[in-house]
Amino acid sequence: xxxxxxxxxxxxEDFDDATAxxxxxxxxxxxxxxxxxxGFTKAMTEGVTDDQRIRAHYxxxxxTTTSFARVDSRLSFGHVxxxxxxxxTVTRPDLFENYLIQQIGLLIRNYGxxxxxxxxxxxxxxxxxxxxxxxLTIPQExxxxxxxxxxxxxxxxxTTNDDIVNGTHSPANGVGPLALFTAQRVDYxxxxxxHYTATDPEHFQNHVLFTNYQFYVAEFESYAxxxxxxxxxxxxxxxxxxxxxxxxxxxxxxxxxxxxxxxxYHLKREDGSGITLVNIGVGPSNAKTAxxxxxxxxxHAWLMxxxxxxxxxxxxxxxxxxxxxxxxxxxxxxxxxPVWTPIPALAEIQIALxxxxxxxxxxxxxxxxxxxxxxxxxxxxxxxxxxxDQSGPVQRLSQSRAxxxxxxxxxxxxxxxxxxxxxxxxxCVSDKPLHGELKLPxxxxxxxxxxxxxxxxxxxxxxxxxxxxxxxxxxxRKLRSFDETAFL
Numbered sequence: 001x002x003x004x005x006x007x008x009x010x011x012x013e014d015f016d017d018a019t020a021x022x023x024x025x026x027x028x029x030x031x032x033x034x035x036x037x038x039g040f041t042k043a044m045t046e047g048v049t050d051d052q053r054i055r056a057h058y059x060x061x062x063x064t065t066t067s068f069a070r071v072d073s074r075l076s077f078g079h080v081x082x083x084x085x086x087x088x089t090v091t092r093p094d095l096f097e098n099y100l101i102q103q104i105g106l107l108i109r110n111y112g113x114x115x116x117x118x119x120x121x122x123x124x125x126x127x128x129x130x131x132x133x134x135x136l137t138i139p140q141e142x143x144x145x146x147x148x149x150x151x152x153x154x155x156x157x158x159t160t161n162d163d164i165v166n167g168t169h170s171p172a173n174g175v176g177p178l179a180l181f182t183a184q185r186v187d188y189x190x191x192x193x194x195h196y197t198a199t200d201p202e203h204f205q206n207h208v209l210f211t212n213y214q215f216y217v218a219e220f221e222s223y224a225x226x227x228x229x230x231x232x233x234x235x236x237x238x239x240x241x242x243x244x245x246x247x248x249x250x251x252x253x254x255x256x257x258x259x260x261x262x263x264x265y266h267l268k269r270e271d272g273s274g275i276t277l278v279n280i281g282v283g284p285s286n287a288k289t290a291x292x293x294x295x296x297x298x299x300h301a302w303l304m305x306x307x308x309x310x311x312x313x314x315x316x317x318x319x320x321x322x323x324x325x326x327x328x329x330x331x332x333x334x335x336x337x338p339v340w341t342p343i344p345a346l347a348e349i350q351i352a353l354x355x356x357x358x359x360x361x362x363x364x365x366x367x368x369x370x371x372x373x374x375x376x377x378x379x380x381x382x383x384x385x386x387x388x389d390q391s392g393p394v395q396r397l398s399q400s401r402a403x404x405x406x407x408x409x410x411x412x413x414x415x416x417x418x419x420x421x422x423x424x425x426x427x428c429v430s431d432k433p434l435h436g437e438l439k440l441p442x443x444x445x446x447x448x449x450x451x452x453x454x455x456x457x458x459x460x461x462x463x464x465x466x467x468x469x470x471x472x473x474x475x476x477r478k479l480r481s482f483d484e485t486a487f488l
Contacts, residue, residue: 004053007035012118018105024117025059025093025100032056032119036129040152048146055153056129058183060120061100062087062175063107063486071110076477077488078106086176086486089120089183091128092190095202098272099298103179103487120183122159126152128187160184165419166336167481179487180420181296189293196289197264197278198241198256201297205266205274207463208299210290211456212282212306212408217265219456220277224267225249235274239266262290273300273467275460280408284330284381287411295419298488300474301349301466302416303424305459308377308406310429311397317432318451320372320458322353323425326410327378327400333411337418343410344417346476348469349424349462356461357426360454371451375403377425379410404429420479420488426462428455 009031015021039054064085071079080086093100107115126148148154162185163169164177171177181189190201209220224238229249239245241263242256262281268274278294280286291302308321324345357372358364378397385393385405397405409425416423428451466474475488 014114016114028059033129058089062116086178088178091183123153125155186296189296198260203266205276206300208302284332284411287408291415301422307430308404308427319429321404321427323377325376328410329380352462352465378402378405
């Protein structure tokens with residue numbers, strides 16, 4: 001008979017103070033990870049016995065409500081759909097401290113009753129516990145001298161999914177989900193983020209810019225250095241790939257020996273309200289991968305600022321396109337979000353982007369139409385769509401009234417809708433394939449180069465406007481379903 005070794009934990013306890021509740025979550029998490037790390041170290045140095053299993057569990061938040069009484073209807077989060085018991089497992093409460101205090105505090109205030117903090121029945125995979133001890137690594141299968149999964153719990157994709165997000169989740173034992181992501185799903189994405197971006201999750205800021213060109217990175221670093229030189233900017237540091245962090249404008253950033261798949265850079269503020277720039281490269285698959293994992297960090301907004309093909313003869317290279325709608329021909333999200341699902345424009349994001357364009361270009365009102373069009377942006381999964389029989393793609397693009405086409409924007413917007421993260425798109429026209437202006441050397445005009453230099457600044461200005469907006473106002477009810485989780 002196998003003996004299961006478990007850490008010692010305090011008993012389940014009710015809390016009516018959010019800060020104290022999060023402190024208990026941190027204690028439970030720390031006890032679990034310390035126990036697993038110590039057990040793993042001992043197993044690697046002293047070996048294991050056949051009749052022992054080393055296990056720890058994630059901490060859990062739980063609340064039971066008994067009333068249909070309405071809470072503040074202006075909020076799109078902070079309340080459950082019906083009376084009942086709701087729970088969620090938690091990982092990295094240190095990383096999510098402010099978020100957890102906010103979400104738990106809303107529940108306590110809205111329902112006037114405490115929440116319960118306890119140890120869940122969900123085992124913590126030893127791989128994810130290792131994040132608490134950077135010096136420890138899990139060896140490949142067969143290299144440890146024992147079969148890892150016989151002694152420790154390992155990641156289980158059968159229980160790591162997006163069922164809650166996609167609305168296909170079936171509550172177990174009548175307990176509904178309290179958050180969009182379980183602890184295992186969060187841990188999985190945190191590990192993927194480190195791998196794809198070469199920066200640690202704790203550096204990510206609440207406002208995320210996506211781009212599909214390396215050019216924007218140099219512009220972002222230049223802006224970051226100017227902000228670090230200004231003691232009143234509110235920005236405290238700049239982090240580049242490899243977790244290289246500088247706090248002064250003239251500090252050197254060492255070259256990264258090997259660039260990650262999605263180089264990422266962070267202009268940080270103390271409260272996490274800075275700006276992260278992710279160069280996702282080209283294609284909807286990269287766009288989905290990045291947003292799949294960044295979503296668990298619960299950013300306040302993400303925007304796409306990239307290049308696109310202009311589809312109208314009246315457009316010029318360097319013109320801007322503000323997406324009001326999306327034509328999805330990217331296909332990577334079809335199994336998670338049906339193509340018939342509308343992806344609405346979010347007023348707060350649209351206004352911030354339009355105002356930022358006006359601020360940077362010094363054009364307003366009717367004059368703004370000289371350089372910016374609003375309308376439908378089409379996203380396609382075939383980079384060389386121009387080489388196909390034009391009767392098909394061009395007819396569909398014309399029928400959709402699309403004004404621009406790229407390979408990422410609709411994916412990012414659709415995943416924002418799916419993950420309840422406010423989204424928006426401002427693109428810069430880099431070619432006009434339907435009108436003979438292809439992406440070839442020497443095609444860019446001086447005006448185009450000038451506009452590209454302004455483009456990133458417009459995205460930054462838009463994010464700074466959104467930063468001044470209360471989260472409850474920014475987070476639109478358009479993103480919430482009928483039976484929604486209480487946590488944002």
